[in-house]
Amino acid sequence: MRIFSGIQPTGSLHIGNYFGAIRQWLDFQHNNECVFCVVDLHAITVPYDAKNLPNLVQEKAIVYLAAGLDPEKVIILVQSSIREHTELCWLLNTVTPLGELYRMTQYKEKSTKHKKEECAGLLNYPILMAADILLYDTEIVPVGEDQKQHVELARDIARRFNSKFGETFVLPKVKLPKEGARIMSLTEPTKKMSKSEADKKSSISLFDSPEEIRKKIKSAVTDTYKTIKYDKNKRPGVSNLLTIYAILSDRSIKEVEKEMKEKSYKVFKEELAELLVEKLEPFRRKREELLSREVYVREILKQGENRARIIAEAKIAEVRKKMGLY
Ligand code: AQP
Numbered sequence: 001m002r003i004f005s006g007i008q009p010t011g012s013l014h015i016g017n018y019f020g021a022i023r024q025w026l027d028f029q030h031n032n033e034c035v036f037c038v039v040d041l042h043a044i045t046v047p048y049d050a051k052n053l054p055n056l057v058q059e060k061a062i063v064y065l066a067a068g069l070d071p072e073k074v075i076i077l078v079q080s081s082i083r084e085h086t087e088l089c090w091l092l093n094t095v096t097p098l099g100e101l102y103r104m105t106q107y108k109e110k111s112t113k114h115k116k117e118e119c120a121g122l123l124n125y126p127i128l129m130a131a132d133i134l135l136y137d138t139e140i141v142p143v144g145e146d147q148k149q150h151v152e153l154a155r156d157i158a159r160r161f162n163s164k165f166g167e168t169f170v171l172p173k174v175k176l177p178k179e180g181a182r183i184m185s186l187t188e189p190t191k192k193m194s195k196s197e198a199d200k201k202s203s204i205s206l207f208d209s210p211e212e213i214r215k216k217i218k219s220a221v222t223d224t225y226k227t228i229k230y231d232k233n234k235r236p237g238v239s240n241l242l243t244i245y246a247i248l249s250d251r252s253i254k255e256v257e258k259e260m261k262e263k264s265y266k267v268f269k270e271e272l273a274e275l276l277v278e279k280l281e282p283f284r285r286k287r288e289e290l291l292s293r294e295v296y297v298r299e300i301l302k303q304g305e306n307r308a309r310i311i312a313e314a315k316i317a318e319v320r321k322k323m324g325l326y
Helices: 015-028 053-067 084-093 098-102 105-113 120-135 145-165 210-218 236-248 253-260 265-291 294-322
Strands: 002-007 033-038 075-078 140-142 173-175
Touching: 002 015, 002 120, 015 033, 015 053, 015 140, 015 236, 033 053, 053 075, 053 265, 053 294, 075 294, 084 120, 084 294, 098 120, 105 120, 105 145, 120 145, 120 294, 140 145, 145 173, 210 265, 236 253, 236 265, 265 294
Parallel strands: 002 033, 002 140, 033 075, 140 173
Antiparallel strands: none
16 A cells, blocks of 8 residues: 655654654555655744754654664655645645635644734645645555544545546545554643644653653643543543553553552652653664764655655646646
8 A cells, every 4th residue: 555644844753743653654664655754845834944944854854764664665755855746736726625724623723823924835734735645646644633634635635636637546544543643742731742832841752861751751730639540531631641651561541540540640650751761762872873874864865755756747747637737
């Protein structure tokens, strides 16, 4: 199957991005044709630092490799290096109803957050995402829960295009992980963990030091109950921590809940922090190693670009023809 997914170079990747997206990618890479993208064109739809963007892009590629993606098996590329993404985005603009864009949850949240600087690109973001997916005849899109709505829109756009211009696009399906599709903020557990959140205590970055991890988990918001129990609605903070613990220890939430039942919050948090320190250690190590291999990382991105271009050029030629472009 053809698999496509991407991450924006907007900040430091956190465990939510890892559990929601990257962990799924690792499973898919063995028996499928995978395209994993650093989606820089999406990152420029909100205020950003142009000088630092290349560094953030390079850093995301390093995370992909540090997490275990094998560049021999998968295509790793930077979105803006393939112009067909933007061309297809424009073409799909013409078959996307405006009303669909206004009802997207992420648009509503981000346009409120960036009210003063809101640009048309923020509204059109899901069309670019549809272009990313449809350009590669993607069948499966492994993402976290927040992106489900966008993948469903991409499917609708493909369906609409096919019925108007003839069978052209594969209809993509969303794939969410069983656990960890929505990891919550440590400081406001009713909100999702987000890499552009100003309060750094709200998330655990994949490259946080052991000290940072311990401090953040210690200050994570829980509740005033005496026992540790999973209840997503009434007790979002502790439920989030139990979810993180369960994923990292490869056990069910029920099992972890049972084990922690008699323990205090203090002890539970200490054990969780140590588990995070242990499990994230390979990321830190691999990252250090890759930071000194800039040329190697660049080569991988170039290689990915060359492989992706073959697919993208053929697809865009087909789309142009179907749409009657001269
Ligand atoms: N909290 C989360 N839990 C599970 N999965 C998550 N993802 C994001 N946050 C969580 C998944 O990570 C992938 C990459 O996300 P993105 O870069 O496209 O941006 P996003 O979805 O908007 O994520 P962030 O971290 O909140 O970034 P900013 O702050 O820049 O907007 C996606 O598969 C996403 O579902």
